Amino acid sequence: MAGKYKHFETSVIHEGYDAKDMLDSLTTPLFQTSTFTFETAEQGERRFAGDEAGFIYSRLGNPTVSVLEERIAALENGERGLAFGSGMAAVSAVLVALTKAHDHIVCSSGLYGCTFGLLAMMEEKYHITHDFSGMESTEKLRAIIKPETACIYVETPINPTMKLIDLEMVANVAKEFNVPVVVDNTFSSPYLQRPLDLGCDVVIHSATKYIGGHGDVVAGLAVGKKEFLDSVQMTTQKDIGGIISPFDAWLLIRGLKTLPIRLDRHCDNAEKIFVKLRNHPKVANVYYPDDEAHPDYLIREKQMKRGGGVISFEINGTKQDAQALLNALSFLKIAVSLGDAETLIEHPATMTHAVIPETSRLKMGITDQLIRLSVGLEAWEDIWHDLEQALDKM
Ligand SMILES: *Cc1c(COP(=O)(O)O)cnc(C)c1O
Numbered sequence: 001m002a003g004k005y006k007h008f009e010t011s012v013i014h015e016g017y018d019a020k021d022m023l024d025s026l027t028t029p030l031f032q033t034s035t036f037t038f039e040t041a042e043q044g045e046r047r048f049a050g051d052e053a054g055f056i057y058s059r060l061g062n063p064t065v066s067v068l069e070e071r072i073a074a075l076e077n078g079e080r081g082l083a084f085g086s087g088m089a090a091v092s093a094v095l096v097a098l099t100k101a102h103d104h105i106v107c108s109s110g111l112y113g114c115t116f117g118l119l120a121m122m123e124e125k126y127h128i129t130h131d132f133s134g135m136e137s138t139e140k141l142r143a144i145i146k147p148e149t150a151c152i153y154v155e156t157p158i159n160p161t162m163k164l165i166d167l168e169m170v171a172n173v174a175k176e177f178n179v180p181v182v183v184d185n186t187f188s189s190p191y192l193q194r195p196l197d198l199g200c201d202v203v204i205h206s207a208t209k210y211i212g213g214h215g216d217v218v219a220g221l222a223v224g225k226k227e228f229l230d231s232v233q234m235t236t237q238k239d240i241g242g243i244i245s246p247f248d249a250w251l252l253i254r255g256l257k258t259l260p261i262r263l264d265r266h267c268d269n270a271e272k273i274f275v276k277l278r279n280h281p282k283v284a285n286v287y288y289p290d291d292e293a294h295p296d297y298l299i300r301e302k303q304m305k306r307g308g309g310v311i312s313f314e315i316n317g318t319k320q321d322a323q324a325l326l327n328a329l330s331f332l333k334i335a336v337s338l339g340d341a342e343t344l345i346e347h348p349a350t351m352t353h354a355v356i357p358e359t360s361r362l363k364m365g366i367t368d369q370l371i372r373l374s375v376g377l378e379a380w381e382d383i384w385h386d387l388e389q390a391l392d393k394m
Helices: 008-014 041-049 063-075 087-098 113-126 138-144 167-177 226-240 246-256 259-278 297-303 319-327 358-363 380-393
Strands: 080-084 104-108 129-133 149-155 181-184 202-206 220-224 283-287 310-315 344-346 370-374
Touching (some): 008 259, 063 080, 063 246, 087 181, 087 202, 087 220, 087 226, 104 113, 113 129, 129 138, 138 167, 149 167, 220 226, 259 380, 310 319, 319 370, 319 380
Parallel strands (some): 104 129, 149 181
Antiparallel strands (some): 080 220, 202 220, 344 370
């Protein structure tokens, strides 16, 4: 671990916070303030000049937010963390900071829908082009990198098909070309996968998902080298302004304390549900990284501690059958998002991935029969009971 503590389970609770600095408060106080007062005009001058440490205005830094940023930096084993108002605020701040007009970005073949939208916007407005790659081999990756490639942007596991990309391989190829690698680590959280340890340069999270973990906050995080994150803070974060609210940072600090415990339970439950789904006659295919039959199982063993809490599966049937399955559930919730205590189920073709043209969508493996399940923290027997009765009805 990069921080003060040896173990992840201790860092999630203590890193970046010392009660002595905060009137002995056990938990991190919530500094719900927009601005900070200066004792004198000269002190204000020194703070703005950077000659004196201290807070100025909450878009430029806030004590509650700072605790969260230090904590996530330690958990991802990075030098510095930055918090944002949403996962997309983090993605856009990092990508805009890394690129200029006419640059090029190499992306994994599957991307979060709005990241896909952001890339399309960057192309239209600033002629920043992008190419998708399965990144299956060093040769394939080398072949797609251009002189104007400004970064490689990777999601793994890829949502919702659960294909994996070998991050160490990508980082090694990227070094040959001196190109930074950015990884959206939302699906794994730092408990299951730490891309910076594998040689990647920047990690991004939609903290809305496993980091918050309770479905009550939308937020984002980025971690990497201090020099780069300082530059993001002083440019795209400060001037575009997608900052996190102190209250949302406070909720994330609270959520993070149970991250390892929650993730282990998500994984335990997902492993059980995976086996049940695989053996159900109405299920055609199940996609889960912790499956010896998964084509990328060796990558899972190499870079992920466990398989995570998300499973996708294809039913034997039609789009209408997939919708009927969702409608027949009694307590499992039909909702996008993932990583919450509640099990959430969605239909990617008509929900999270509906904006992708049908031919590209099918090429990505997102059929009308595909269903994505974010396995929650309920008793796995109850989750399965509800799924099974809905499958049987279908
Ligand atoms: C949800 C999500 C995002 C976007 O995060 P928001 O917090 O909704 O802005 C980005 N990447 C992945 C993989 C996600 O699941």
